[in-house]
Amino acid sequence: MTTARDLAIIALDTADKPVEQGDLSLALAGAEVFDLLDARALVLDGDRILPSAPAPTGDRLLDEAAGTLVREEPYESVEDWLWRRGRGLSAAYVDDLERTGLTSRRRGRRIPLRTGRTELVDSAARRQAEERRAAGEPVLAALAAAAGIGEEPAGELAEEATAVLAAVGDAVMELEAVRQRKVIEDAAFDNVWRGY
Structure with missing residues (x-):
């Protein structure tokens, strides 16, 4: 299993509050960056992602991610990668988990045609993700915290990991600022219309 897949499983398994x-x-x-580093499909040079020799990872989404690495100078920054690759990525992982039989869809009882929440099935992959989370693996815990699941882990991380996690944290904060700005703009628009 990959860090990205384990993070997706943890997010689906979180019952206390929905994840944005x-x-x-x-x-x-961000998790894919770590997985591709482990697979030696990329190296980091400061904040730049430099592709390495492409090698199949055995994971469909991770192989797809490796295939989308920018292979020309000045290469892509981690931040640019997060925004480009991240677009719709949570839905892609949920779909992939369903395709591989790791989730099932619960249907609403009162409205038979309405699809309900995606739920994880009991599987070795789910247990592995839960074990990694319970062990407090620093990178997985930090990525989960950035997604709004749990607390930031304490402790030191490698410089490379810190740079990627900082980029993820900055991107999440920027996205939250955009959400807040939209709420304010929508409220102002509503106030203008109430005045007429």
Whole structure:
């Protein structure tokens, strides 16, 4: 299993509060950076992602991510990668989990045609993700915290990990600022219309 897939499983398994899809998508894109580093499909040079020799990882979404790496100078920054790759990524992971049989859809009881919430099935992948979360693996915990699941882990991380996690944190904060600005603009628009 990959860090990105484990993060998606953890997000679906979180019952206490729903996770913002945009935040999760950015965190998943960050998780893919770590997975691609582990697979030696990329290296980091400061904040730039330099592609390495493409090697299949055995994971469909991760192989797709490796195939989308920018292969020309000045290469892509981690932040640019998060925004580009992260677009709709949480939905892609949910679909992939369903396609591989790791989730099922619950249907509403009163309205038979309405699809309900996606729920995880009991599986080895789910148990592995839960074990990694319970163990407090720092990178997974930090990515989960960026997505709004749990608290920031304490402790030191490698410089490379810190740079990627900082970019994820900055992107999530920027997305939240956009949400807040939209709420304010919508409220102002509503006030203008009430005046007429």
